Amino acid sequence: MIDLKLLQKDFEGISKKLERKGVDAKLLEKVKIKFEELKVAKAAFETLQAAQNAMSKEFGVYKREGKDISKLKAKVDENKIRIADALEIQRLRQEELETLAMAIPNIPDDNVPDGEDENDNVELKKVLTPKEFSFTPKEHWELAELNGWIDFERGVKLATSRFSVSFGMGARLERALINFMLDFNRQRGFEEVSVPALVNRKALEGTGQLPKFEEDLYKMQDQELFLIPTAEVPVTNLYQDEILTAEALPKKMTAYTSCFRKEAGAAGRDTRGMIRQHQFHKVELVAIANPQESEKIFDEMVQTASDILTALELPHRIVNLCTGDLGFSAAHTTDIEVWLPGQDKYREISSISNTRDFQARRAKIRFKNSKKNEFVHTLNGSSLAVGRTLVAIMENFQNEDGSIDIPEALKPYLGM
RNA sequence: GGAUCUUUGGCAGAGUUGGUCGAAUGCACCGGUCUUGAAAACCGGCGAGGGUCAUACCUCCCAGGGUUCGAAUCCCUGAGGGUCCA
Known part of the structure; x- marks a missing residue:
């Protein structure tokens, strides 16, 4: 597996090296985009999850203090659906990225001579x-x-x-x-x-x-x-x-x-x-x-x-x-x-x-x-x-x- | 093949009446005090990945599903290990 962070940081340099090994630049471009998409999807999921975690904690407090929880529960239930969606999207992106990235060969060293066969x-x-x-x-x-x-x-x-x-x-x-x-x-x-x-x-x-x-x-x-x-x-x-x-x-x-x-x-x-x-x-x-x-x-x-x-x-x-x-x-x-x-x-x-x-x-x-x-x-x-x-x-x-x-x-x- | 138990951080090992548990403790490791130096002793730090300038935050307690507002903890399936029986 190539280093995706490195690819992101030095896209030009890495793709040039991989091109020597016959890797299509378009594939790398796709990987880069998927990687970005995954990050976005992850952030979206994490924001929702953080809210959910906070509310669940509150839940415990409410219970202990004997407060009414019905309102909170409604909110939490609603958020739960959105989390499921966000998670699904994230998982999809993850899979797509892995499928692409696993097919990329190692980066050849600079001193590897160019050649066909x-x-x-x-x-x-x-x-x-x-x-x-x-x-x-x-x-x-x-x-x-x-x-x-x-x-x-x-x-x-x-x-x-x-x-x-x-x-x-x-x-x-x-x-x-x-x-x-x-x-x-x-x-x-x-x-x-x-x-x-x-x-x-x-x-x-x-x-x-x-x-x-x-x-x-x-x-x-x-x-x-x-x-x-x-x-x-x-x-x-x-x-x-x-x-x-x-x-x-x-x-x-x-x-x-x-x-x-x-x-x-x-x-x-x-x-x-x-x-x-x-x-x-x-x-x-x-x-x-x-x-x-x-x-x-x-x-x-x-x-x-x-x-x-x-x-x-x-x-x-x-x-x-x-x-x-x-x-x-x-x-x-x-x-x-x-x-x-x-x-x-x-x-x-x-x-x-x-x-x-x-x-x-x-x-x-x-x-x-x-x-x-x-x-x-x-x-x-x-x-x-x-x-x-x-x-x-x-x-x-x-x-x-x-x-x-x-x-x-x-x-x-x-x-x- | 059947029954039963078990699976936690580098290792060992707590935690199973579900909520301040990412998780006690010991060892190992790193930094420091002491010492001519080392050891011992003492003080401090210390799981992994993502994210961030740094925080925050998210994920991970064999794997995958489920119940729940909330699971290391409950349920199901699978894999590995132990014990007993065929």
Whole structure:
């Protein structure tokens, strides 16, 4: 949720920033008007309510003194009707405003580059050099089938397209990666948490997936619960509606969960292989931070994710997302893209965002800053997507005969 | 699944014959006195959101409805927690 007071105070400035993210100026204008209307409606209601409260107090006095109350009651009854109307109007305005405001994305930071899509993202640096192959490297699905690691057909049989099954070393590698990543993150000061895979509407509103992106979520039929699209949702919302002490910050957490996405807008993209699945494993980093140090923690998170790839000897690059590629809740995002020799390109494997107080405002996560309460900053990032890491290992560690070497760092996790 | 109790400020915990209750008290926290400094002791402040230059004022005692001039307090529904029974 954007800061409505800020929008009101600096309408020009904020709308200019949001325009970079493709927000219609007319929408903002509407929000501003609704906000004004709400204030008027509120004032009207409050005036009536104040009168009502005063009269009710008088009522008590009359009763005690044994005075005649019939006249007062008539007045109060009449006022009551007007209050009901005023309240209804206020509620309506409130709803209208919320509907509009909840659909506005976060304000991008000034240093976020302008751009349409991922092609306009800005590369910050490359880590490790892709190795030269003396043969044409295969793509991961071929390698996966060759080694019997992943069975795509049987995943479809069990569920539907974009589901797969891992066997043998494929399955073991996934588990090894999860443990490796969790341990790595923990050593960097992120506390491990284990959270529900189903969450309610409020949690998803808190982190910004709802109300705008319901079509990409799996929803339970008999209860208002959704499968999580990322651990960011349950972990960030752990502290929803809470006022934390300043000493409690930062909360740095890591969690492994399965993630579930309908990929509604991705028809035809990455239909082959396990780059884009409806269910996938991910180890996530989440931080609840004092605004003053959120950027420092952001850098730590990027470094941690990058270091995991380095430890796995996987070449990657770090890119700064442009406005067009920036997610709904993020003020700025850094992606890490891993080198896939089979595809001959870098592909996203981690996405790390600082949402600043955008989610905190929605989820009402605050902290006591000496006297006053302030919204925290929330950050999240993958560290890492497990399936894609497996893909990267397959493609980068393949041999000419299709066999695949195991990165040294993982061997202890495989009893090797 | 049934019965019953319960849900209050950062935490703990009063308040349920409806009206000076936004709410005692303790802890925590902040400011001060004392001290070389700290602790202890003592004094003062201290729920949240909106509104205002600041007051006033409005809303909030799990959520949603209802009764009433008036509800933290009564009634209904739902959610969470405890206990007992299946």
